[in-house]
Amino acid sequence: MSHARIxxxxxxxxxxxxxxxxxxxxxxxxxxxxQGSTHEEALRNIVEAVxxxxxxxxxxxxxxxxxxxxxxxxxxxxxxxxxxxxxxxEGAINVxxxxxxxxxxxxxxxxxxx
Numbered sequence: 001m002s003h004a005r006i007x008x009x010x011x012x013x014x015x016x017x018x019x020x021x022x023x024x025x026x027x028x029x030x031x032x033x034x035q036g037s038t039h040e041e042a043l044r045n046i047v048e049a050v051x052x053x054x055x056x057x058x059x060x061x062x063x064x065x066x067x068x069x070x071x072x073x074x075x076x077x078x079x080x081x082x083x084x085x086x087x088x089x090e091g092a093i094n095v096x097x098x099x100x101x102x103x104x105x106x107x108x109x110x111x112x113x114x
Contacts, residue, residue, distance in 0.1 A: 012050065016042050025049075029101040030070055075100045 016025045022037040025046035034049040036042030057063040 010050075010054075014043070014046055016046075029072075071101045073100055 012027050012029060014025060014027050016023050016039055018024075019035075022035055023039050023042035025034045025036065025042040026032070027046055027050050030050060030053060032046070032049050032053050034042060034045035036045045054063065057066045
C-alpha cells in the first residue's frame with residue numbers, strides 16, 4: 001500500500017521578549033510558550049513547542065476543537081489567483097489553507113487565563 005505524504009505550513013504570530021535569564025517566546029493565538037538563552041534559540045524552541053502542541057492535539061482527536069476554542073474560523077473561498085498550482089516534477093499541488101483567529105476571542109481567552 002502506497003502512502004501519500006502531505007505537509008501544512010502554518011504562519012502564526014510569535015512574540016519574543018528578553019527576561020532575566022534569556023528570552024521568552026509566545027504564540028498568542030495558541031497560547032503556547034517557550035524560552036531560550038538567545039533570541040534565535042527561543043524562536044527555534046517556540047517552533048518545536050507549537051509543532052508538539054499541534055501534533056498532540058491531532059493525535060488525541062481534539063485539534064478541531066482546540067482551534068475553535070482559540071478563535072479560529074475558516075476564511076472564505078479562495079480568490080482565483082490563489083488557486084492551487086501543480087508543483088512541476090513532483091506530482092503534487094500546493095493547497096493553501098487559510099484559518100483566521102478572531103482577535104477578540106483570543107484576547108478574551110488570554111484575559112480569562114490570567
